[in-house]
Amino acid sequence: VVFEKGGVYLHTSAKKHQDPDSLIAGVIRVVEKDNDVLLHWAPVEEAGDSTQIFFSKKDTSGGDSCTSEEEPTFDPGYEPDWAVISTVRPRHRHSEPTRGAEPSSPRGSWAFSVSLGELKSIRRSKPGLSWAYLVLVTQAGGSLPALHFHRGGTRALLRVLSRYLLLARCPAHSSPQDSRLYLVFPHDSSALSNSFHHLQLFDQDSSNVVSRFFQDPYSTTFSSFSRVELGPRPAVERAPPVTEEEWARRMGPEGRLQQVPELKARIFSGGLSPSLRREAWKFLLGYLSWEGSAEEHKAHVRKKTDEYFRMKLQWKSVSPEQERRNSLLRGYRSLIERDVSRTDRNNKFYEGPENPGLGLLNDILLTYCMYHFDLGYVQGMSDLLSPILYVTQNEVDAFWCFCGFMELVHGNFEESQETMKRQLGQLLLLLRVLDPPLCDFLDSQDSGSLCFCFRWLLIWFKREFPFPDVLRLWEVLWTGLPGPNLHLLVACAILDMERDTLMLSGFGSNEILKHINELTMKLSVEDVLTRAEALYRQLTACRELPHNVQEILGLAPPAEPQSPSPPASPLPLSPTRAPPAPPPPADTVPQPDSSLEILPEEEEEEEEEEE
DSSP: OOEEEEEEEEEOOOSSSOOGGGEEEEEEEEEEETTEEEEEEEEOOGGGOOOEEEEEEEOTTSOEEEEEEOOTTOOOOOOTTTOSSOEEEEEOOOOOOOBTTBTTOOGGGGOEEEEGGGEEEEEEOOBSSSOEEEEEEETTSOBOOOEEETTOOHHHHHHHHTTTSEEEEOOGGGOTTOTTEEEEEOSOHHHHHHHHHHHTOOSSOHHHHHHHHHHOHHHHHHHHHHOOOOOOOOOOOOOOOBOHHHHHHTBOTTSOBOSHHHHHHHHHHHOBOHHHHHHHHHHHTTSSOTTOOHHHHHHHHHHHHHHHHHHHHHHHTOOHHHHHTOHHHHHHHHHHHHHHTTSSTTSTTTOSTTOHHHHHHHHHHHHHHHHOTTTOOOTTHHHHHHHHHHHHOOHHHHHHHHHHHHHHHGGGGSTTOHHHHHHHHHHHHHHHHHOHHHHHHHHHTTOTTOGGGHHHHHTTTTTTSOHHHHHHHHHHHHTTOSSTTHHHHHHHHHHHHHHHHHHHTTOOHHHHHHHHHTTTTOOOHHHHHHHHHHHHHHHHTOTTOOHHHHHHHTSSOOOOOSSSSOOSSOOSOOOOOOSOOOOOOTTOOOOOOSOOEEESOOOOSOBOOOO
C-alpha cells in the first residue's frame, strides 16, 4: 500500500443534499501488486469508523454546509452564525446505507478496484468551500462511483497517481463543459510528445519538456506553463497623515476640493488625522461628491436626510400586530439586536447597558433593511457600521457612509458566497506568484484553500487590528489606490510576515488555524500597509506577470468569459496575454491556447461539490 486515505465517501443519492443513509464511508488506497498498480476503494466497518469533526456553517433549515475537517483539539472561536469556518461539532455515525431499491444490500457490494492502466481520464470538482470529489473514467468508457473526500486529500491522491501516470489538464476550449478534466497518459515520452505537439502547448521542443518532466514533474510543469520571475522587493516608506491644514489648502473658493487625485494619493500613503476623518470619510465613501461645491453638498445632505427618515419610518410605523405577521422583519430585528449588543462593547463609545450608540446602530441597520430589501441584514454588518458611526457621530451621515461601504463589500454577504469564493481564489493566485514555497507548505498541511483568511476578507480585517488601526486601514483601502483589491495584498502581507513562523515551526492544519486566529490585535497596521504596497510594486515591476494576476491588480481589463456563467474562482496561472485584439475574420480558425497543465499542480485543497 503506497497511499491510504480515509473519509472518502460514496454519495448514493442523486439529491443535491445527501441524507445520512445515502453516504457510505470508505478508504481509498493505491496498491502495488505483482507488476500492476491498483486503485482500490472499500467501505469501512461501522466499528472502525472514528468520529469525524467538521467546521460548518449554521443553517437555519437544520442542515449544515461543511467546509473542511479539523481535529477536535482547537475551537477557532469565530462567530458561528456568519463565519463559514465557525463551530466544531461531531458528525454522527450514519445508519446502514441503502442502494436504490435494495435496502439490504451489503456495503461490500460497493467496493471496487481498477488498474491505473485502465484509466482514461479524471474529472475534479471546482474549487470552493465544500467537499471535493473525483470522477474516474476507464478506457472502456464507464465511470466509477464519484469519490467524495470529506477530509480532503484529492491533491495528495493525484500526486501519488502522478508517480505512475501523466495527468494532463485539458485546455478550457477543448472541454467547455468541464475545464477540470484531466487526461491520463502512460509514462511514454513519444505518446505524450505527440499529444503536446498537436495541442501546440509549448513554444519549445515538446520532447525536451517531456524529458525534463520525467526528471522533475513539478518544477518543469510550473516553469513551462506559468513561470514568474519577480524582481527584488522595493523599499516603501509611509507618509505622515493628512492634516486639517493640508485639507483646507486644497479647498477652492466655492468649497470645491482641488487636486483630488493628489489628495487621494496622500490619503493612501499616510491616512488621515483623526480630527479630519468626520469630514473626509464622507467623500471617501461616496456620500459627498469630490467635485461638488459647499452649497451643493448642503443641498445633497438635506435631500438624503429626508430620504433616510422616510425609510426609517417604514419600519418604525409597523404595529406589533403587523410585525407578528412579518417573519422577515421579526428575524432582522432579532438578529440585529443580538449583534448590536455585542459589537465593540469595549469601546467607550459603545460601552454600558443603556448606551445611545447602541440604539443608533440598531436603527441604522434596520433602516438599511428597508434600503436594500434583497440583502437585508447579515451578521457581520454591525462590525462594518460601528467604526463609521464612531467617526461621524451622526445617524444620517453614518447611514449613507455605511451604504457606500456596503457598495464595495455587499457581495461578501450574499448567500451564495460566490464573491467570497472568488476572493479566496484570487488571494491564492497572488500568493502563488509571490511565494510558491509557502503555497506548497500550506497545501501539504491541508490548508491550501486559505479558508483561515475568510474572516479577514469578509469584514476587511475588522477583528484583526486594534480599533484605531482599523480606521487607518479602511481609509487607505477606500482610496482605491494603487489599484483594486489592495485588501488581498494586505492579506498577502500578513501571511508574508508570518511565513517563517508557519513554515519553520512544523505547524499542521490545526496549528496554522490557531496561529492565524491568535494574530488578532497583535499586528501593526503601518507595517502591514508598508509591506502590502511593497508587494504591489514588486508584482507590477514584473514584465511577465500572468494576465489573470494583472486583472486582479487592475493592470489589465478582465478577459471576456468563455460562457454566460463565468467561473467563481480565477483560473490557474496563465501566460501573459496581450490586450484583446480585434475579432478575426469569420473564416479564421481560432488556435488553441497554451493552458494545458500537468499535475501535480498548485491548486486549492478544498474543492466544491458539483451534484
